[in-house]
Every structure is written in structure tokens, then in C-alpha cells.
Amino acid sequence: MTTAELTPAPRTRPGRLRSLSWQLAGLLLLVALWWLVTDVLRLYPPYVFPSPGAVWTEIRYGLWGTGPQDGKLLAAIAGSLRRVLTGYLIAVALGSAVGLLMGAWRPLRTTLGAYLTGIQSVPSIAFVPFAILFLGLNERAVLFVVILEGFIPVALAVSGALLNVPPALRVAGRTLGAQGAGLMLRVLLPASVPSVLTGLRTAWSFAWRALVGGELLISGASSLGEQLEVGRNTANVALVLSTILIIGVIGGLFDALLRALEGRVRRDYGLEVLE
Template sequence: MTLAMAQRPVRRSLTLLWQVLGLLIILGLWWLITDVLKVWPPYVFPTPQAVWQEFAYGLWGSGPQDGKLLSSVGNSLRRVGLGYLIAVALGGGVGLLMSLWRPLRDTLGAYLQGLQSVPSIAFVPFAILFLGLNEKAVMFVVIIEGFIPVALAVSGAVLNVPPAWRTAGRTLGANHFALVTRVLLPAALPNIVTGLRTAWSFSWRALIGAELLTSNPGLGQLLEVGRNTANVALVVATIIIVGVVGGLFDLIIRALETRIRRDYGLEVQA
């Protein structure tokens, strides 16, 4: 075992320690500002205890929001999971076609670049008017926000494969199909996975925004309930859940990305 390998558990433990300390500092400052100094009244900025009560009501306890937080997480994950898979399938196919056919890349690719700068919330009114105030409108926004970064990522990743690899594949007798499936796509995989991680974050944020403006039960709608009832503790609790769930899935995709990059020799194991 090398010295670097022996130091890895120590580095990971120190990282975890710093993260825990940072969380405790944030909670301590939150408690100090709200419970001790009372800078803002509870109906403006809630105390940690009030937010914890909303967690208890919504996840396992009984109260005004009995079980609603847990069911909202399930509904949101179901929508974003299905929408993200559809976006990856459609975006991957379109992105591959753009990388192989220049006219499509110069037209559709340019349009997608422009649409990528449009905030996801801007698609919600169109989705509602076009599809109605229902689940389809939410799914449309999630799919379109995931589709664009996936298509652009796949197209860019395939185009960035070194020309020498293409030449080597043809020299070794690969036909067009084999060149794409056995040379270009495997070579582009690390950058494609990076695009998939970006697409996940776009889809997750788009989902919350769409649920916020529609009547479908989910985390976004729970935020709207908190606003309408002036329950700022419920709003903060829901925001924390949104961040935690989104962060956990991002960590999963990031771990996959890191593993692939290490396998390709693009990243040294820390």
C-alpha cells in the first residue's frame, strides 16, 4: 500500500469532519439569530424548532401537514425520474444526429443554444396553455429542460473526439455504424456523463418551478401551500428537502462521472 493510498481515509474523514462542523455552525447561527437575538419575528423567519416540527408533521408525525411532505417527495421524484429518462433518451439521439450531420447541427443546434438561456419558469405558461393545468404540463417542462443540455452535451462530446481516433477506426476496418458505437461514443462517454449531471440539475429545478405554478401535488405545490397559509416554517422545510434530494442524486451521478473519468485516466484518485 502506497503512502497516498494510506492517506485517503484520513482525507475523507477530515472532509466529513469539516462538513459536519460547517453544518453545526450554520445551525448555531440560525438558532442565535432566531431564538436568542430574535432579529426577525417567527412569522418572517422561523426558528430551527419550528422547521423541525414541520419535518415531523410532514414525514412521520401528525399535524396540519400529516404525511404531505413525504408524499410530495414521492410525487416529485416520480415525475422528475420519468421526465429525466425521456429527456436523456431524446436528447442523446438528437445530440448524436447533430454531431454526425452538420446541417442539423448548424440549425437545430443553434436554436438549442439559444433556448438553453431561457429560464425554465418561462416554459410553464406555454405548457399550461398548450397542454392544460395538469401533469402533462409539468412533464413537458421537465423534459425540455433536460433534453437541451443532454443534446448539446452529446453533440459536443462526440465532436471533441480527436480526429486521429476516427482515422484509426477507419484504418482498422470499422464501418460507419461501428465507428460511432465502438469508437466515438465510448471516447465521448466522460463528457456525456458530465452533460447528464447538468441535465439532472436543470430538470430538478424545472420540476419545482412547474409544480409551483400548477395544481399537481408535489414539493413545488407544497411551497405554494406554505406561501398561501403564511407558514414560512413549511416553506423553509420544503426548501431544505428540495436541496437534500437534489444534492443526493447529484452526488450519485457525480460518483459515476468520477469513476468513468478515473477509468479513462482523466482523473487521479484522491
């Protein structure tokens, strides 16, 4: 038997299209049920539970149409993305540095690591009052909460990934002359990249939720949180639901992007195969 016969041929992913089809079918089913409850059966008044058409009208006006919201939703999306990306990048930089230190120095890992694990269990909204009192009712308070919520998962992920590097790689690196910082940067850190990417995806999820929670309490700035507050103050449930949908779509798109990057890296590292 030849080597070519022993090597499995690359396989495609026929299940991916099937999964997308099921997801699309499920979405259409939910919209159909929503339309049935609101437009056909009229189980709730429009001001309590608006129809899909009313929510779409708010989205259309808010993004590119003319009306009461006239582009305000688009400005809110831009403002929120600017804040969350700024806070997320800072959190990734700080979390990576602290995670490297915790992975290299056990006393720091056993102390600071335990503290970070405890803080991570606290809901992000609980830090908003402290941020407002400490930094004021401004954008810096929102960035503080976003950075905090993104920093902790990254630091813990980097530290844990370094500890989970197979011992054989450590031995091989030392055998080839890598020591100290060289071993960390040339062997341990590259080997931990797939696990670190998982932490980056978790950090994005935490940072995005923290952003919206913080924006709810800051007025005068274009943000998705402000749109939720405007909808509440004006009893515009359609605006609230349209903003919630936008928040979910943006969060899901960024998560899908990071998930695709993670999958690509895992395949390059031989940790995942196409099915």
C-alpha cells in the same frame, strides 16, 4: 530500475474525509447562527423567520408525524420524484438520439445546435405559461418543461463529446475497419462517455429546478411545489423553509450520485487519479 518501481502505488483519498468534516462543520455553524438569531437574540418574529426547531417540527410532521401536515410532505416527495424521474429519463433518451444525429451530421449541428443553445439561455419558468396554454393546467405541462430543460443539455453534451474525441481514435477506428455507424457506436460513443456523464449531471440540475417551478402553478397534485404554495397561502414560513430544505437535499443527493458515477468512469478511462 524495474517496472514496479516506475509504477506509482495506488493512493487513497485522505482529503475526502477532511472535506466532509469541513462541510459538516460549516453546516453546524450555519444551524448555530440560525438558532442564535431566532431563539436567543429573537431578531425576527417566529412568523417571519422561524427557528430551526419549528422547521424540524414541520419536517417531522410532514414525513412521519401527526399534525396539520401528517405525512403530506412524504407524499409530495414521492409525487415530485415520480415526475422528475419520468421526465428526466425521457429527456436523456431524446437528447442522446438528437445529440448523436448532431454529432454525425454537420448541417443539423450548425442549425439545431445553435437553436438549442439559444433556448437553453431562457429560464425554465418562462416556458411554464406556454406549457399551460398548450397542454392545460395539468401534469403534462410540468413534464413538458422538465423534458425540455433536461433534453437540451443532454443533446448538446452528446454532440460536443463526439466532436471532442481525439482524432487519433478516429484514425485508429478507421484503420481497423470501422466506418459509418460502426465507427460511431464502437469508437466515438464509448470514447465520449465521460463528457456525456457531465452533461447528464447538468441535465438533472436543470430538470429538477424546472420541476419545482412548474409544480408551483399546478394545484391538486401531491408535489413539493404544492407544499411551497400551501405554505405561502397559509403564511407558514416554517413549511416553506422545510420544503426548500427537502428540495435542496434531494437535488444534492442525486447530483452527488451522478458525480460519483462520473468520477468512477473518469478514473476507469484514466482521466482522473486518486489523490
